[in-house]
Amino acid sequence: MEKELDKAYDPKATEDRIYKMWEDGGFFKPTSATKPYSLNPKTYSIHLPPPNVTGSLHMGHALNATISDILIRYHRMNGDETVWFPGTDHAGIATQSVVDKQLKKEGINRWDLGREKFVEKVWEWREKYGNIIISQLKKIGASADWSRIRFTMDPEYAEWVKKVFIHYHEKGWIYRGKRVVSWCTACQTSLSDLEIEYKEEKTKLYYIKYPLQGEIATSTTEVGTRDDNSDVIASEEKQSYIIVATTRPETMLGDTAVAVNPKDDRYKNVVGKKVLLPIVGREIPIITDEKIDLTFGTGAVKVTPAHDLLDAEIGERHKLPFIQIINERGKMTAEAGKDFEGLKIAEAREKVVTELEKLGLIEKIEDYTHNLAICSRSATPIEPLLSDQWFLRMSEHPQVQSSKFKVESSGKSLRDSVLETIKSGETKIIPKNFEKVLTSWMENVRDWCISRQIWWGHQLPVFFCKKTLEANTKSQTLNPKQAEDFIVAAERPKTCPFCENCEMEQSQDVLDTWFSSALWPFAGLSEEDQKKFYPSSVLITARDIINLWVGRMIFSGLEFKGETPFPDVLIHATVLTKDGKRMSKSLGTGIDPIGLIEKYGADATRFGIIWQAMGTQDIHWDEAAVQAGKKFANKLWNIARFAQTRGADFKSDFPKSGLTPEDQEILGKLADLKKKTERGIGAYDFGQTIHKIYDFVWHELADVYIEKTKNRTDENVKIVLGGILADVLKILHPFMPFITEELYQRLIGGGVLITESWSGR
């Protein structure tokens, strides 16, 4: 402790040693043997947004972790019973595709392996690589309680997932249905709306003539002579046509209607008539639907209920047949016709166009740019597909049946429970303008498709009668009555309640990853922790998962714990490149926080991140801020070195008399800094706060006070200088924990800074 400080601060010689000291000392746990807490401690807790097991630390994590760690350390020092719950997410599709890729390198695919072996491989992969990000979070100084680490597929966590599924099912909020869902042909699974991204694509818009059938076909004069419809209804010789525009001509093989807007005068005469679907030779009706946009294309739309989400809606409304012409792997089915069966979508498109051209039924082809829906994981175009899926009701008020799982239910729909907790202010989103992101999504929310046809994840706690399944497979179509031959249960039933002599088969589907992530604020926590630390104090996250995750945690918390999971949701900035571009590994625009830590130290990296984190503004990343952090660390170090050589007194109370004007001035400014820091942390204004601390330390303490008092040797200056420095270490500790702890150990000692009282002396 009396050993003189080196000339410069060396983070490499300090950080790992200090971190180990904290961890070995058990200081990350909510209570510490070295620190008696007050009789009625407040609790303070944060749940780490569980990173994917595929992940490694990026700037977003670094920002999130730094903010969380500041709050955690600040509250811990203030004597609150504080805990930061860490963990990782199994991240269904993301992890599965990583392992898929690895297997591909070995020349095998997951179907070669079979489900059981494949899942084993994923577990192996997770054991090996799944905690990289955890060790990286430690590097940055995250003081999370690693003894409480969870994984979204831990056994206790899985129990919660099952309980929740069963509970919703018993309430009648989970249902199974054959629906058109967004399907990824590469991942071979359904996706939710939120897993879809859009990419601009240049394509063609094909105008196809569908021959009108019946009487109208001959009354060309009436239809054809009107100016306003001459370009949408064509007549040649004795045949009239209705013209539809499409970017996907191959789907015409599955058309079961043509739809126009009921207000569209151009088609008044043909509504209710039929057209003959070219190539296929099927007669399909011309119907009206409000959802059709009069201004797009010709105003007439081909309706393919089995392969388009809007068309499916129209199809259901008008009770049209659903003809599936594309299968799960993106190939044409037998229903598409002999000539097309087995073709890829692109091949089928080409062939359909060629055929139509031969028949003279292509009116024109235009260049067209639109947003193509792609899978956010594989970037494969989304194929809307008819398939059996499980849904969680979001907005309706179904009758509540008795639930074996005893919870006080609000009786509100999941959607309404979120809207109300936001509206009442029980759950605050900070900054407030992000509330609208959540509420406007919720207001229009559709039922959540929670089933995925992948292998890595929580299998649905659903068991089918094997005999029924076999019968269904044979008949190809699902008999709705037979579809009910399943039960929802936590364990496989001993006897099948339907046929009484089969071993029931568990559903092959797994749950959407977010179904389990939604339970993060309580699932997998011990009973005691749930009692003590639910709700947590604040959720800290990025805005891109407000709907994907935050909203779902809120309704899960309200439904299962009867209370919002967190009164505050802090939406932090997104870290962009200096030019405001998205940071991305593939574009080479990413910044590696671990690289920064190695180059400048963890404290400097934290400083640099927080220095730039002002309000809601996205961060245009500037490494200069980290360099400033390194210089600042060194400045602090040298202030300490100066204090040490001048025999500063770090422990005595500030003298009440005999203070010079400059003593009084600096002490006044210190008191002001404490107040502002408390206020700043309370208001989540971290950037502002670190700027103020920086200004005080560098420009008030070093440049002014130390320069002015250099020649003084009285006792007061030793006490004032030492006391100010001791306080600065405390004030700064949540932001720059390593250097402050090191200086505390070297100069003051008698404890650990991490649990020192922040404000008292």
Next chain:
RNA sequence: GCGCCCUUAGCUCAGUGGUAGAGCGUUCCAUUCACAUUGGAAAGGCCGCAGGUUCGAUCCCUGCAGGGCGCACCA
């Protein structure tokens, strides 16, 4: 189409109803001093544009332009 955010020094960003601020960069000066990872100083701004409110607007209001983002559409 609907909604949200941004526009201030060369760059990245704070800020306030009444002489405009920081970090980095630039220029000049200093240097056996706790720190060259330093100290002192300087240059550099119609605070996006146009109206309005006001004694007074960079700040409040309206409109416009440019940039970013979210949602919807995308036949």
